[in-house]
Amino acid sequence: MKRLGFYLLAVGWLVCQPAASFALPLEGMGCEACHRLSAEAPPGERKAPDLYYAGDKLRKEWLVQFLQRPVVLRKAGFFTAPGFLAGEPDARPHPVLSEEDAKKAADDLAALKLPGLPTGLVDEEPLSKVGRVKAKILFERDYSCIACHEGINLAGQARGGVSGPSLAGAGNRLKGDWIVHWLKTPEKFIDKSRMPVYRLDEETLAQLTRYILSLKKEPDEWTR
Amino acid sequence: MDPLTRPRPILIRLAIALLGPLLLALLFLACGREENAARPEAPAPPPAPVAEAPAPPAPPKAEPASAETRATYQWYCAQCHGVKGKGNGINAKWLTVPPRDHTKAEYLETRTDQQLFDAIQQGGLAVGRAPCMPRWGDTLDEKTIHALVRYIRELCECEAI
Incomplete structure (x- = not known):
């Protein structure tokens, strides 16, 4: 009888353990309800940005902060949402994690990478003043990025279209190498986005990437 | 001498010979003008029907977008x-x-x-x-x-x- 009680207790203890203790990265956090954690997951399950290359794309420090104090990066919602074009974004807020869970999740996300993506492609030194002006013209005028993405205007305010994710804080959020890969070969990451494909020469690609990295406006929610 | 048979003076006979045909000619010409003037203007003949070019075929109606x-x-x-x-x-x-x-x-x-x-x-x-x-x-x-x-x-x- 005592032995049976012991087994029951042991089984109960095991069942009550948080799933994450034994789990694959991020499992049990519910991320997969909206994000695809694997390229093999059906595209129909994509309700939020894919995360199976989060380690290539996102900066870990930003992830830790975002997961504790989520902010809206896509004011019109995710581009696959039914209300996207109608301007009726899904109003469900992103779950909030504790600091501990946020750090754990950021570690797990940082490990999610596509195999063989080259790194070290970008000179991350800030642009000179003149270089920044030239690149701003590329961003806002020559390549029309501002039509769908927020940038930062001369008054330091986030301004621009909302169908794409805000880039006002892109320098804190995105990795330079990923920006290059995305601009050059978006098909590596998505079958079909709503963004135009551009065949950029290397110099333009580098200028645009460095400009996007220079956009470092913290969300208002984080600066209060 | 009967005045009717008496020969006309030469000048009168000459005048008749010269002016008679002239007067006749004038009278003829004048009538002709009058005739022309009096004739109501004939209505202009209806313009000959222009051979109408066949109407260009209506442009094919564009197919609605697929x-x-x-x-x-x-x-x-x-x-x-x-x-x-x-x-x-x-x-x-x-x-x-x-x-x-x-x-x-x-x-x-x-x-x-x-x-x-x-x-x-x-x-x-x-x-x-x-x-x-x-x-x-x-x-x-x-x-x-x-x-x-x-x-x-x-x-x-x-x-x-």
């Missing part, structure tokens, strides 16, 4: 131009220059199909319009862009003047 073209418009264009092409997409209110309303003929009929094609393929800046319009030439092939131009004509119910 479901694929409409889907392409919804996927790419509607972000700014709106679901129904009214220029009120989700980005519209954030743009310095409002996106074109594709249902308004007043402007679109002043643009040729080629100009619309160029604006889509090369972007607004390349055709002297707003730089907010990106170029889609590396995203969409020419056939798709031509189909979008036809769809815009369908939305505005207009053709280039």
Whole structure:
């Protein structure tokens, strides 16, 4: 009888353990309800940005902060949402994690990478003043990025279209190498986005990437 | 001597000989004029019927845009131009220059199909319009862009003047 009680207790203890203790990265956090954690997951399950290359794309420090104090990066919602074009974004807020869970999740996300993506492609030194002006013209005028993405205007305010994710804080959020890969070969990451494909020469690609990295406006929610 | 048989003086006979035919001729000519003057002007003969060129065949009515073209418009264009092409997409209110309303003929009929094609393929800046319009030439092939131009004509119910 005592032995049976012991087994029951042991089984109960095991069942009550948080799933994450034994789990694959991020499992049990519910991320997969909206994000695809694997390229093999059906595209129909994509309700939020894919995360199976989060380690290539996102900066870990930003992830830790975002997961504790989520902010809206896509004011019109995710581009696959039914209300996207109608301007009726899904109003469900992103779950909030504790600091501990946020750090754990950021570690797990940082490990999610596509195999063989080259790194070290970008000179991350800030642009000179003149270089920044030239690149701003590329961003806002020559390549029309501002039509769908927020940038930062001369008054330091986030301004621009909302169908794409805000880039006002892109320098804190995105990795330079990923920006290059995305601009050059978006098909590596998505079958079909709503963004135009551009065949950029290397110099333009580098200028645009460095400009996007220079956009470092913290969300208002984080600066209060 | 009977005055009737008495011979006329030579001068009178000469005058009759010369003036008689002249008077007769004048009388004849005058009548002719009068005849002409009196004749009511004949109505102009009806213009000979111009052989009418056969009417050019009516231009074939454009096929309505295919479901694929409409889907392409919804996927790419509607972000700014709106679901129904009214220029009120989700980005519209954030743009310095409002996106074109594709249902308004007043402007679109002043643009040729080629100009619309160029604006889509090369972007607004390349055709002297707003730089907010990106170029889609590396995203969409020419056939798709031509189909979008036809769809815009369908939305505005207009053709280039």
